[in-house]
Amino acid sequence: MKTLHKLLPNISKHFSDLKCRFRFRFLLLFILPISFLLFFFSFSTTINNPFHYLNNFNLSLFDLKSRLPNTKTNTRSFTVTELKRSRIAVCLVGGARRFELTGPSIVKRVLEEYPNADLFVNSPFDSKAYKFSVLKSVPRIVAVRIFKPVELRESDAAVTLLTSNNSPNGIQGLLQYFNLVEGCLTMIKSYQQQNNFTYNWIVRTRVDGYWSSPLQPELFIPGHYVVPSGSSYGGLNDRFGIGDFNTSVVALSRLSMLPELDSAGLHELNSESAFQAQLKLRNVSYVTKRVPFCIVSDRTYDFPPGRFGVPVASLTSKGPLSGVKCRPCMSVFSSRWSEAVVNGLDRGWSWTESKNGTLKLCDGRGEWERGWEGVFDSVAGVELAEAREKVSGLLFDECVKDFEYMKQRAAIWDVPPVAEVCEPVR
Numbered sequence: 090m091k092t093l094h095k096l097l098p099n100i101s102k103h104f105s106d107l108k109c110r111f112r113f114r115f116l117l118l119f120i121l122p123i124s125f126l127l128f129f130f131s132f133s134t135t136i137n138n139p140f141h142y143l144n145n146f147n148l149s150l151f152d153l154k155s156r157l158p159n160t161k162t163n164t165r166s167f168t169v170t171e172l173k174r175s176r177i178a179v180c181l182v183g184g185a186r187r188f189e190l191t192g193p194s195i196v197k198r199v200l201e202e203y204p205n206a207d208l209f210v211n212s213p214f215d216s217k218a219y220k221f222s223v224l225k226s227v228p229r230i231v232a233v234r235i236f237k238p239v240e241l242r243e244s245d246a247a248v249t250l251l252t253s254n255n256s257p258n259g260i261q262g263l264l265q266y267f268n269l270v271e272g273c274l275t276m277i278k279s280y281q282q283q284n285n286f287t288y289n290w291i292v293r294t295r296v297d298g299y300w301s302s303p304l305q306p307e308l309f310i311p312g313h314y315v316v317p318s319g320s321s322y323g324g325l326n327d328r329f330g331i332g333d334f335n336t337s338v339v340a341l342s343r344l345s346m347l348p349e350l351d352s353a354g355l356h357e358l359n360s361e362s363a364f365q366a367q368l369k370l371r372n373v374s375y376v377t378k379r380v381p382f383c384i385v386s387d388r389t390y391d392f393p394p395g396r397f398g399v400p401v402a403s404l405t406s407k408g409p410l411s412g413v414k415c416r417p418c419m420s421v422f423s424s425r426w427s428e429a430v431v432n433g434l435d436r437g438w439s440w441t442e443s444k445n446g447t448l449k450l451c452d453g454r455g456e457w458e459r460g461w462e463g464v465f466d467s468v469a470g471v472e473l474a475e476a477r478e479k480v481s482g483l484l485f486d487e488c489v490k491d492f493e494y495m496k497q498r499a500a501i502w503d504v505p506p507v508a509e510v511c512e513p514v515r
């Protein structure tokens with residue numbers, strides 16, 4: 090128990106904090122959809138505290154940390170010139186929900202920033218997939234896969250290994266997410282094999298990420314996997330990652346490493362703790378850094394967030410937001426008040442850095458406020474505002490033209506018929 094205490098000094102407090110435990114349970118009842126409630130009742134004996142799974146966490150796993158190379162030293166990053174000569178794969182995963190806001194920022198601040206980077210897209214097909222027409226102008230589009238999701242088998246091992254707490258679609262939702270991430274790695278590997286080379290770097294990022302400033306070259310650190318700091322939910326923030334090919338193989342093998350996590354005797358992992366366990370089991374050292382993006386979300390959250398609540402930042406925040414959930418809102422709350430609320434969040438859970446007016450909170454209880462488009466346009470600037478408008482006014486013929494153009498350029502094209510993708514704007 091000694092090691093555990095050292096690494097997670099606050100842990101004993103979590104277990105004794107009955108009042109908070111009760112509040113959390115109460116909160117879950119309100120924020121989770123009905124389908125999840127069924128799950129909740131069947132597992133209600135295990136849901137007490139979001140840190141519950143740590144009870145079962147094999148302590149020897151924590152010992153690993155002391156055997157890893159010290160991540161504070163020896164983290165020489167690549168120079169910009171070196172980077173621009175290296176082979177980079179950018180793996181973009183997720184549904185296109187608000188891609189009219191996030192896509193243009195990814196194109197400008199990630200892809201155009203590293204024009205040597207090859208883009209790989211892996212996305213479940215839905216009525217918003219037409220929004221990927223934003224990608225027609227990216228420097229190097231190598232692979233696009235838009236697939237019709239199928240239900241994944243929930244093995245007994247997966248059910249005991251994973252927890253559906255805080256996952257809006259339960260264990261199936263987690264498996265779908267893992268499959269999506271690993272699918273990108275599969276595409277990258279097969280392209281490498283066809284062309285007989287290996288990427289120096291893989292940048293894994295999400296379709297729903299809004300980038301407020303360019304992806305920094307300091308985030309490319311040989312031999313270490315780099316993830317955003319904060320929002321760690323009892324593990325490691327898994328909303329973004331950069332690593333060389335070998336470390337990325339471990340980080341992105343989210344589905345195929347589940348049996349290995351199971352054999353290690355782990356239980357009730359959420360996405361973040363499973364991610365951390367993956368890296369630890371394979372001795373991959375990681376570094377956390379602040380990264381200038383946030384996850385644009387339509388989900389609603391309790392406000393102000395309690396100790397285990399989820400903060401929703403305003404897109405107008407100065408940043409870097411390091412992958413916090415966000416939306417365009419006219420924040421009426423001061424940075425100082427926001428900072429106080431964020432510092433009331435549990436450090437090992439949803440807490441994130443908010444010093445110096447980095448972060449302003451939105452009231453995330455309802456839908457996006459009226460006039461959010463204007464809020465977005467004023468913070469994003471003319472170029473991104475125009476791109477947003479272009480997608481909202483996209484015509485069927487333009488959509489088809491954009492997709493046909495991408496299809497011509499991509500080496501791997503695994504997408505439903507273009508007319509079907511563009512059908513929602515017909």
Ligand SMILES: *[C@@H]1O[C@H](CO)[C@@H](O)[C@H](O)[C@H]1NC(C)=O
Nearest residue numbers: 146147148149150352353354
């Ligand atoms: C932790 O794992 C080790 C080796 O895999 C095993 O010997 C030990 O019994 C496990 N401990 C617990 C508490 O499960």
Ligand SMILES: *[C@@H]1O[C@H](CO)[C@@H](O)[C@H](O)[C@H]1NC(C)=O
Nearest residue numbers: 280281282283284285286287
């Ligand atoms: C792949 O590349 C290596 C080294 O660049 C070369 O030795 C090998 O012959 C190549 N293989 C094929 C099948 O082109």
Ligand SMILES: *[C@@H]1O[C@H](CO)[C@@H](O)[C@H](O)[C@H]1NC(C)=O
Nearest residue numbers: 289311312333334335336338
């Ligand atoms: C990556 O892994 C391969 C095979 O395990 C190894 O041969 C190679 O040296 C590793 N490369 C780096 C940069 O660590």
Ligand SMILES: *[C@@H]1O[C@H](CO)[C@@H](O)[C@H](O)[C@H]1NC(C)=O
Nearest residue numbers: 153156157369370371372373
């Ligand atoms: C990780 O490191 C430990 C201790 O050095 C070693 O026993 C273990 O085999 C390593 N695991 C892997 C997958 O390299």
Ligand SMILES: *[C@@H]1O[C@H](CO)[C@@H](O)[C@H](O)[C@H]1NC(C)=O
Nearest residue numbers: 408409442443444445446447
């Ligand atoms: C806050 O600002 C001070 C002074 O400009 C700076 O030294 C410090 O690093 C900043 N902190 C964060 C978290 O940005």
